[in-house]
Amino acid sequence: MATLTEHIIKLTDHRDRELLELTLSKALIDLLRIDRVVIARVLSEEGVKRWLEVASLDVRGGGKVVDPLRVDFDSLRELADEKDRLRCLQTRSLVEYAWAGEEGPRISFIPLFADSASDDEGVIEVHSGSALSQGQVQVIEDIVHVFRNMYRLLAYSDRDALTGLLNRKSLDDTFYSAVLEEMDHGLEGETAVLEASVLPVAERRHRVPPNYWLGTVDVDHFGVINDKSGHLIAEEVLLLVARIMNNTFRTYDRIYRLGGEQFAVLMHCPDEALVLAAFERFRANMEKFNFPQVGRATACAGFTRVTADDSPSTTLERAERAVDYAQRNGRNQVHSYDDLVRKGLFGDAVKVGAVDIF
Structure with a gap:
């Protein structure tokens, strides 16, 4: 199993923002005893905001990565349809949903980005068999912090200095x-990326x-x-x-x-x-x-x-x-x-x- 340091190296090796969510998902699956990771980003069109699950991986190796360019926007769920995700987004804090009792399986929602003023919005879903330990939460915070730093760095290098558009x-x-x-x-999802x-x-x-x-x-x-x-x-x-x-x-x-x-x-x-x-x-x-x-x-x-x-x-x-x-x-x-x-x-x-x- 790769160490935290090795996964940090993988994240900081990237020169492509499109692969960062996939690498983050792999790191969380590999480092933590969890069942599944889903990364959902917010897309908007004509004032309507919806969820796009850009990456998902499970412990058995299944998963997918979605290209936002190719998504059917109207097929996506609106923000209010996922209340726990939305609460995480609004509070910028950890939200837990224990769907089978307090001692059983749950989904933990962690904000993907920390800056509420940013145009980028998203949530990480961590599916686990029980509540995350303090140590697991700390690992998530550390690896997500590295993700955010790399995302901002790559976003800056991709942008036109005057307009902020892509260059x-x-x-x-x-x-x-x-x-x-x-x-x-047959070549799709994670393999395609x-x-x-x-x-x-x-x-x-x-x-x-x-x-x-x-x-x-x-x-x-x-x-x-x-x-x-x-x-x-x-x-x-x-x-x-x-x-x-x-x-x-x-x-x-x-x-x-x-x-x-x-x-x-x-x-x-x-x-x-x-x-x-x-x-x-x-x-x-x-x-x-x-x-x-x-x-x-x-x-x-x-x-x-x-x-x-x-x-x-x-x-x-x-x-x-x-x-x-x-x-x-x-x-x-x-x-x-x-x-x-x-x-x-x-x-x-x-x-x-x-x-x-x-």
Whole structure:
């Protein structure tokens, strides 16, 4: 059995936040005499908050890891449906539910994050045959403390300094890991996450599923805004654009600032029309927003389906071609690269899986 020190080393070896919950779950199962660990995070969409069980492991080796990008939000349980989890979240303290009497099995709820001001919210469920001892509680507190430190450190390195959105490095990392819905049947859950972390880049490029979409957003006439209003006002515009994006897209869509006035969104969606509708909502929200000292500002967006042969650069290039088309044809528009190809406006072929559609 690995020691506490060995599990701390494993946690601090990570450079990928997506694997931290899995590593934390393994550490708790290995170090404590418990039956099961569940880590539940809070997701929100249009003001509704729900629970997503991002990782679960049991002592017999069974378990799963869920990619938030691929979740059906409406199928998740609302916060009030899990009263003990919610009480733990609200009090930021240990909550116990002894479901078969005070001396019997129970679930202990521990807050995943300590800072109530943080946007990240979650709860650890520890399923055990009896009450946790003081020593077990101390081990949990120690290992969770290390998890929180690593999470904050990795979150800081993944973020754009101005807007707080994810940065380009994070996009590259996500493209080769969290985006991977395994195309081989039967490879799922924990195995999928673990394989995504160790596959060489050349092999990962051929395992991207067809239902991921990458879009880019460019603020129209941003150079004019900068020249007319000054650098500080232009930065304020970028901050407000980031806020509009956060308020428009789903919390489990990945939103990035690529640099300058360029942003990107990575999402999992079954239908091109739904992706177009999401970007149109953003365009409309941007258009009606009153930017202080600037007034009206608009944006162009373009998006494309991620294919199995893609890399981040090739996908971004296609999305940017759709943005360029919008800018040349009046601005304040959203276009699908794939749709422009189908209409014959670009000379490319749209690829879906291994099939070329001309």
